[in-house]
Amino acid sequence: MNSKEVTLNKLNKMCENTLNETLNIKYTDIGDDFLVATMPVDSRVHQPDGILNGxxxxxxxxxxxxxxxxxxxxMDKYSxxxxxxxxxxxxxxxxxxxTATxxxxxxxxxxxxxxxKVVDDRGRVISLCKLTNYILAK
Structure with missing residues (x-):
């Protein structure tokens, strides 16, 4: 198993018994400057009118x-x-x-x-998101 697979396995393992598991979110790819995860769209994540809940x-x-x-x-020094x-x-x-990248x-x-960027199966952007993360010294 290469280091990429090891990291993806670690990420997926750390998400057991969390919201990620409930929503069936899986990390699928990683690179030097990106991380990718997928989520199936079914009734568990629908709004009442049958589309993906925002x-x-x-x-x-x-x-x-x-x-x-x-x-x-x-991560030994920061949260x-x-x-x-x-x-x-x-x-x-x-x-x-x-799929979110x-x-x-x-x-x-x-x-x-x-x-x-969250895209559908056809590669169309369905949502564009921004997240600001604070890096805290432990």
């Missing part, structure tokens, strides 16, 4: 945005806390899988700004 989309985005900062700092989150929902989804667009000593 809150579930935001949970997916937060679930990929915070770990992106965690991977960029020494990561989300302090501001915004989302623009651009399109609706009824079924399939949505997070990238740090500003990496300061105490603040990271993370952009998260």
């Amino acid at each position: 809150g579930a989309t935001m949970a997916l985005a937060e679930s990929v945005g915070s770990p992106t900062s965690m991977l960029a700092v020494d 990561v806390r989300g302090i501001e989150f915004s989302a623009n929902h651009l399109r609706s989804v009824k079924s399939g899988t949505v 997070a990238r740090i667009i500003h990496k300061g000593k105490t603040i990271h700004l993370v952009e998260i």
Whole structure:
């Protein structure tokens, strides 16, 4: 198993018995400047009218945005806390899988700004999110 697979397995393991498990969010890819997670779209994450709930989309985005900062700092010395989150929902989804890709667009000593794009199965952006993470010394 390569280091990429080890890291993805660690991330997925750490999310057992959490909201990620409830929503079936899975980390699927990682690179030098990004982290990717997926979530199935089914009745568990629908609004009453049968489309993906914006809150579930935001949970997916937060679930990929915070770990992106965690991977960029020494977690023995620092903690990561989300302090501001915004989302623009651009399109609706009824079924399939949505994929969130997070990238740090500003990496300061105490603040990271993370952009998260959530796309549908056809690669269309359904939500564009920004997460500000505060980096706290332990």
